Amino acid sequence: MSLLDAVSNSTSGLSAQSFALNTISGNIANSSTAGFKSTDTHFADLLAETGPSPQQAGGVSLSTRSSLQLQGTIASTDVATNLAISGDGYFIVKPNTGSANAPSFGGETGYTRRGDFAPDANGYLVNGAGYYLFAGPSASTPVQVSTGSASPTSLTVSPTGALTVSNADGSTKSLGTMTLAQFDGAENLAPLDGGTYLATDASGAPSYGFSGSSIATGSIEQSNANISDQFAKMIETQQAYSANTKVLNAANEMLQDALTMYV
Template sequence: MSLLDAVSNSTSGLSAQAFALNNISGNIANSSTAGFKSTETHFADLLAETEAGSQPAGGVSLSSRSSLQLQGTIASTGVSTNLAISGDGYFIVKANTGSTATPSFGGETGYTRRGDFSADANGYLVNGAGYYLFAGPSASAPVQVATGSAAPASLAISAAGSITATNADGSTKSLGTMTLAQFDSPETLAPLDGGTYLATDTSGTPSYGLAGSSVTAGSIEQSNASISDQFAKMIETQQAYSANTKVLNAANEMLQDALTMYV
């Protein structure tokens, strides 16, 4: 390997480790965010193009992927409108593209595990990232509950997806039937923001149904990013970054010495 190869490879390594640190810092920052799925960084060696038969390493390529299939812990919150999925599937959500007074939901359909829903001024259920919950793909408006003194004391979702609100006086009201979006390849969903994802060609068209999963009211799925695990990865990544820095500095010093010989 030439000195220029060493400079190129160490620079590639520094860039890759910086990218990994960015993902790790995001995971740590969202370790308490409901439904958050950690982002993992994957590295692959590149082969340098040479005319010789053997090919030395030519740097590193990297990619990131959300750990969408790793379930977070279900925790009770006592908030009646909070929802948690046990098993596969995603809530169907949309952003409000209108105003608070005149909401509009004509934008893209998103999919999320973030279930920290609460009622807005209109009684529509919206999560902490600002996405509104839809009971199914054909629903024209988000799930809506009563507000103020008439707000439900609790919600219940049956195994068939029926949503029932129980009021403080014990009376009940049906809010419709909820379904979940299911994907053949959920790991290839495209991240949007706030723990929301979009369908892609590789994720496939969603099918709808609980498919053995259950939805629990008054609970949320916690982040699957473990603080201890992420800090361990941060230390490892920082060490790798430092090692690449040392290689780059050593190669630079050798190049300076080589140039000095010809001056």
Template sequence: MGLFDAMATSTMGVSAQSYALNNISGNIANASTAGFKGTDTSFADLLDQTGSGVRMTSRASTHVQGSVATSDVATNLAISGNGYFVVRQNTGSTDAPAFTGDTAYTRRGDFAPDANGYLANGAGNYLFAGPSASAPVRVSSADSASLASVSVANDGSLTATYGDGSTKSLGQVTLAQFGSQDGLEATDGGAYLATDRSGPPSFGLNGATLTAGSVEQSNVGISDQFSKMIETQQAYTANTKVLNASDEMLQDAITMYV
């Protein structure tokens, strides 16, 4: 390998490890975010006539479920099995909500009533019972304060129970299913958009179960991510040393001929 090849390869290595560190830092920052799916970094050798290097790609671990923990919020929902909640952002205002934006899909189920009683998760994504629903699932604002519990039937039907013992149907929630979860496009707040790679969603529980008063946790392990960070930092340092050594050798070579 020539001097310029060494510089090019080490430069690509520094870039690749920086890319990996960015993914790792994002995983660590969201280790306690409900429903978060970590992003892994894959490396592949890249060989051509000018030398060698590495190509990096990101892959969301959407297929790996986080643990389900009980919460003290009755409207929190957790999925056990495959599937995603159907959600949309409020494109209007608090006083005049509108939900005309893109339909997205998420595992983040920390839903709670907003000022109007609509169920929204911590990222501001509103829960829709299904793709044809015209408005989010709603517990009226007057009822929110007296809400005692929510139960989920096997078909996804939600029933709220209030402090006075009365009950109310909140609708039947279905889940979006994808043939290729890895093909989903990640957006803000732990939500995803369908792509050509993921294919269009089908809808149904498909064997999955919903549990109220529970939240799926992040599937990221802090100890694992810190171990990866140490390994990646060491690789980054090794590449910078090669780059610096190559630069010094090049400067020496130039000096010899000046």
């Protein structure tokens, strides 16, 4: 390996480890965010290639993957409108592309496990990331649990998805039936923001139903980012970053010495 190869490889390593550190920092920062799915960074050595665009061996490539299949712990919150999915599936959500006084929901359909829903000023259920809950793919407006200043005292979801809200005066109201989105290739969903994902060609189009899953009310699914695991990964990544820094510094010193010899 030449000195220039050492510089190139260590620079590639520094870039990759820096990216990994940013990913780990994001996991740690969201360890208390409802429904958050941690992201892992995967490294692969670059091998030599021949052809029209030859590539020398050395360096590293990276890719990321969200742990969408790993469910977080379901915790009770005592908030009537909080919802948590036990099993597979995603809530169907959309952003408000209008205003608070004149809401509009013509944006892209998203899918999320973040169920910290609460009624907005119009009584529509919206989660902490600002995405509104829709009962199904054909629904034109979000789930509305109240009108005016009234707040529901409880919200129940039957095994078949029937939504019922109870009010402070003891009355109950049916809100229709909700469903969940299911994906054969859920690991290939594209991250949007706030724990929301978009369907891709690789994930496939969603099917709808519970498929053995259930919804717990008054609860949320906690983040699946384990703090101790993330800090262990951070220490390992920092050590790898430091090792690449030493290689780069050593190669730089040797290059300076070589240049000095010819001056």
